[in-house]
Amino acid sequence: MATRTQERRLAFLATALPPIVWVVVFFLAPLAIVWAYSFGQNVSLTEVDISGTFANYARALEPLYLGIFAKSIFVAGITTLLCLIVGFPVALAIVFASERWRPWMLMLIMLPFWTNLLIRTYALIAVLRTEGYANFTLEWLWNQGSWLMTLVGLQPLGEFTPLQMLYNNFAVVVGLVYVHLPFMVLPLYAALDRLDKSLIEASLDLGAGQLRTLYSIVVPLALPGIISGIIITFVPALGAYLTPDLLGGPDSQMIANVIERQFKRANDWPFGAALSFLLMYATFGAIAMRAYFSRGKPADGHGI
Amino acid sequence: MTGHAKALRTSRRSILKGLGAAAIGISLTGTKRSAWAAEEPKLNFYNWDTYIGETTLEDFTEASGIDVNMSLFATNDELFAKLRAGNPGYDVIVPGSEFVERMIQADLLEPLDHAKIPNIKNISPEFMTDAPFDPGRKYSLPYTWLVIGVGYRKSKVKEVPNSWKWLFNSDAYAGRIAVMSDASELFRNCFKYLGQSLNDASPELLKQAEEMLTKQKPNIKAFHEDNGQDLLLSGEVDVVMEYNGDIAQIMKEDDDIDFVVPQEGAMRQQDTLAIPKGAPHPENALKFINFIFEPETGKGITETILYPSPNAAAVALMPEAYRDNKVIFPPADVMAKCEYPNYLGPEFSRLLDEAMTRLRAS
Numbered sequence A: 001m002a003t004r005t006q007e008r009r010l011a012f013l014a015t016a017l018p019p020i021v022w023v024v025v026f027f028l029a030p031l032a033i034v035w036a037y038s039f040g041q042n043v044s045l046t047e048v049d050i051s052g053t054f055a056n057y058a059r060a061l062e063p064l065y066l067g068i069f070a071k072s073i074f075v076a077g078i079t080t081l082l083c084l085i086v087g088f089p090v091a092l093a094i095v096f097a098s099e100r101w102r103p104w105m106l107m108l109i110m111l112p113f114w115t116n117l118l119i120r121t122y123a124l125i126a127v128l129r130t131e132g133y134a135n136f137t138l139e140w141l142w143n144q145g146s147w148l149m150t151l152v153g154l155q156p157l158g159e160f161t162p163l164q165m166l167y168n169n170f171a172v173v174v175g176l177v178y179v180h181l182p183f184m185v186l187p188l189y190a191a192l193d194r195l196d197k198s199l200i201e202a203s204l205d206l207g208a209g210q211l212r213t214l215y216s217i218v219v220p221l222a223l224p225g226i227i228s229g230i231i232i233t234f235v236p237a238l239g240a241y242l243t244p245d246l247l248g249g250p251d252s253q254m255i256a257n258v259i260e261r262q263f264k265r266a267n268d269w270p271f272g273a274a275l276s277f278l279l280m281y282a283t284f285g286a287i288a289m290r291a292y293f294s295r296g297k298p299a300d301g302h303g304i
Numbered sequence B: 001m002t003g004h005a006k007a008l009r010t011s012r013r014s015i016l017k018g019l020g021a022a023a024i025g026i027s028l029t030g031t032k033r034s035a036w037a038a039e040e041p042k043l044n045f046y047n048w049d050t051y052i053g054e055t056t057l058e059d060f061t062e063a064s065g066i067d068v069n070m071s072l073f074a075t076n077d078e079l080f081a082k083l084r085a086g087n088p089g090y091d092v093i094v095p096g097s098e099f100v101e102r103m104i105q106a107d108l109l110e111p112l113d114h115a116k117i118p119n120i121k122n123i124s125p126e127f128m129t130d131a132p133f134d135p136g137r138k139y140s141l142p143y144t145w146l147v148i149g150v151g152y153r154k155s156k157v158k159e160v161p162n163s164w165k166w167l168f169n170s171d172a173y174a175g176r177i178a179v180m181s182d183a184s185e186l187f188r189n190c191f192k193y194l195g196q197s198l199n200d201a202s203p204e205l206l207k208q209a210e211e212m213l214t215k216q217k218p219n220i221k222a223f224h225e226d227n228g229q230d231l232l233l234s235g236e237v238d239v240v241m242e243y244n245g246d247i248a249q250i251m252k253e254d255d256d257i258d259f260v261v262p263q264e265g266a267m268r269q270q271d272t273l274a275i276p277k278g279a280p281h282p283e284n285a286l287k288f289i290n291f292i293f294e295p296e297t298g299k300g301i302t303e304t305i306l307y308p309s310p311n312a313a314a315v316a317l318m319p320e321a322y323r324d325n326k327v328i329f330p331p332a333d334v335m336a337k338c339e340y341p342n343y344l345g346p347e348f349s350r351l352l353d354e355a356m357t358r359l360r361a362s
Helices: A004-035 A055-060 A063-096 A102-115 A117-128 A133-151 A169-196 A197-205 A210-238 A242-247 A255-262 A269-294 B004-023 B057-063 B076-084 B097-105 B118-122 B127-131 B183-193 B203-219 B228-233 B244-251 B282-292 B295-305 B312-317 B345-362
Strands: A040-042 A048-050 B044-050 B067-073 B141-153 B177-180 B220-224 B239-243 B257-259 B270-274
Touching: A004 A269, A004 B044, A004 B244, A048 A055, A048 B127, A055 A269, A063 A255, A063 A269, A063 B097, A063 B203, A063 B244, A063 B345, A102 B118, A117 A133, A117 A169, A117 A210, A117 A242, A133 B345, A169 A210, A169 A242, A169 B244, A197 A210, A242 A255, A242 B044, A255 B127, B004 B203, B044 B282, B057 B067, B057 B295, B067 B076, B076 B097, B097 B270, B118 B220, B118 B282, B118 B312, B141 B228, B141 B244, B177 B183, B177 B257, B183 B239, B203 B220, B203 B345, B220 B228, B220 B282, B239 B244, B244 B257, B282 B295
Parallel strands: B044 B067, B177 B220, B177 B239
Antiparallel strands: A040 A048, B141 B239, B141 B257, B141 B270
């Protein structure tokens, strides 16, 4: 009896140890160091004295930085909402696609991950810029329209003015949605795929319309997946810095850009650490909210 | 059992070591031998991207038998951040002049033994004397030099934009302007426009510059991450704040583009060669630096990167088209008004960064 428990404990240790070591060495320890930095101050160009000061947090809570936090949360929120609006029908389409097509459609969703984020962002620059592919296409359509109008004897359209689609907040949101869409589609797909299709049939048989079925049956049952999707889209979007850097305009500064500058140009690691941890607390808040929402509901929503 | 556990531990340690080496992209085999005796024939060179001649590294290996392992960094900040926690194994680095001063203060650089770099004689003398960031050039030698100015599309401007006014204080090119996103480069060139030295570290002057730029911000299309030449080349903007070497590179592709150093003067910089403290192969590093200043090597590098070279012997070998290029070598009278930036201390760095954050958030 005792030996069996011991054996089990040993087996547990053997399997649990590598991940625990991994988490401690590569996650908790670095995080603890950054956390300690956030209570420190620069004493020279290369040294930080952990003095237990709260000055960095006080500075991080100044209106200037709170405003940037608010703006980042807003941009990440819009991104998440758009991802949900675009991603939900996509996930639904994959779930209801035939067995033959489904793996291919899933692969198309995951395909962008095979390319580096930086390269995808540069590709987006080539599409969105003044002399980019989007504007070339629009110009072509414009000229065709113009030609058609002269054909039917109307005045031709005026000169085509390219749309300004790059270097503004619009471009940042487009870039973030483009990058984060798979994060939304995959958990939605997982949730919708588990959904019992006979419930939908029952709903339709009993006289509910398509939309009514969607809102009363599909969405509530897929809610855990929707919330997971929202969180894993919102959290990385909140910390995005490459996209606003490369696609953003003069005012597209997000909090991660400020944090990056503290660790690089400004050489102020303690302040950067404090800002990072404020961002982490916001993230923890989001996850806590997810726990709160899923509390009291059975995990398997489609139970009996 | 014990034997097994031991084997496991060793292998994990070697995995960790492997990960570390992979993370910094260089190999560190056998570093702990007495460095000054016989060094293994290896050299770890930490350089900017597209910043060396096409065959320079192979030529050096052929001449000396030393293998060069080059890895790349993208900004001086990245270089500084890597080294401040201890040299991860680099032998030769290419810091900008402002960072040379910071690194000397932070005790991150090894003094250079000039006696072992006889090719110093090929460097234009003014670069050896005029270097406020490293007096006497004890720690760094000039690799290239560069100056910030205005790159512009000739067919889209009414006159040559030879003043900072067109970028910082005018709506003549509204929506077609891009400036640098680096706080030091942006604000300190504003100081020049305001008639002051760019080493004037007064908060009042900074405030004045910030107010001017906040007013100008609606006219600015982008704060670029040192890719201003791409914005100009793709027609995204018509006037851009950028380094002369970067504009010279795209002028080969588009002859509607030109560059001018504003009459008020501007920030100039040097990229330098230096040996970081704790370099595993310091003797090889000196040999490599000496090789870079060979006239033929300098010519090969310059032909590729097209930056102004301080290597007078190499410039003499270059064609006239390079030597007389007004973009690569701006006129002496305007260069006389340009200054090297000093490192202005942590307090001013913080003020600069806050001003930049406010400007971007406004």
